[in-house]
Amino acid sequence: MTPRDFTTPYRRLESWVYDTVLAPATAALADTLGREWLDRVPRGGAHCDVGGGGGQLVISLARRRPDLRVTRLDRSPEQIARARRRAGVRVELVVGSALALPFRRRDVRSSRKRRLDQALARPAAGLSECVRVLAPGGHLLVAEADRGCHLDDAERFVARTRLPRAARALVLPGFRTWVAGRGIDLDDARALVATLPASDATVMRAPGAPALVIEARRP
Numbered sequence: 001m002t003p004r005d006f007t008t009p010y011r012r013l014e015s016w017v018y019d020t021v022l023a024p025a026t027a028a029l030a031d032t033l034g035r036e037w038l039d040r041v042p043r044g045g046a047h048c049d050v051g052g053g054g055g056q057l058v059i060s061l062a063r064r065r066p067d068l069r070v071t072r073l074d075r076s077p078e079q080i081a082r083a084r085r086r087a088g089v090r091v092e093l094v095v096g097s098a099l100a101l102p103f104r105r106r107d108v109r110s111s112r113k114r115r116l117d118q119a120l121a122r123p124a125a126g127l128s129e130c131v132r133v134l135a136p137g138g139h140l141l142v143a144e145a146d147r148g149c150h151l152d153d154a155e156r157f158v159a160r161t162r163l164p165r166a167a168r169a170l171v172l173p174g175f176r177t178w179v180a181g182r183g184i185d186l187d188d189a190r191a192l193v194a195t196l197p198a199s200d201a202t203v204m205r206a207p208g209a210p211a212l213v214i215e216a217r218r219p
């Protein structure tokens with residue numbers, strides 16, 4: 001069997017499953033990361049959320065920071081349609097690829113990219129593209145599944161999904177193999193940031209979550 005192409009945009013069913021079952025778990029992590037990080041984004045700046053699923057996080061961010069110009073980009077028209085139905089606040093919604101962001105150089109004061117997996121074939125290219133559109137001093141934040149995650153953190157993540165309780169123990173090995181297992185480890189993350197035209201790069205494990213966090217700044 002040919003493995004599923006990870007760069008295929010989410011279709012209707014996948015969008016629904018992701019949005020309904022999994023997004024509550026990723027949103028909890030993203031919310032924690034976003035709260036601290038948002039303080040570093042200057043007033044009146046522009047923020048772009050790349051590959052942001054159904055838009056839950058970017059919408060809550062736009063509510064918290066009405067001074068920001070917020071854009072949400074995703075390759076899947078289905079995911080963008082979900083974000084549009086949910087929005088109700090001023091968020092620019094764009095169908096486009098992380099590998100060719102439709103922004104001028106230095107347009108964006110901060111960008112956040114969650115899950116590199118769909119761009120795994122070219123993760124360095126995807127991240128360089130995010131840095132390219134940052135204004136000088138602009139911030140990059142990336143969260144990606146941690147291939148070396150602790151079992152406790154994977155369990156906690158699965159428990160936050162909307163999966164029926166009885167299914168969680170069955171899903172856990174699948175999560176570790178097919179989601180975390182296709183993520184990156186700390187060495188991969190360090191090698192990735194070394195390729196970026198960015199400064200002040202840091203790589204760390206997200207506390208209590210099966211995710212790695214990369215932060216960097218455009219010089």
Ligand SMILES: C[S@@+](CC[C@H](N)C(=O)[O-])C[C@H]1O[C@@H](n2cnc3c(N)ncnc32)[C@H](O)[C@@H]1O
Nearest residue numbers: 010026051052053074075076079097098114118
């Ligand atoms: C696993 S979901 C993650 C959603 C969200 N970031 C979260 O943490 O809940 C991955 C999202 O990235 C989008 N995506 C995949 N490849 C992409 C690419 N090359 N450019 C932009 N978006 C992409 C998919 O359509 C999907 O909505």
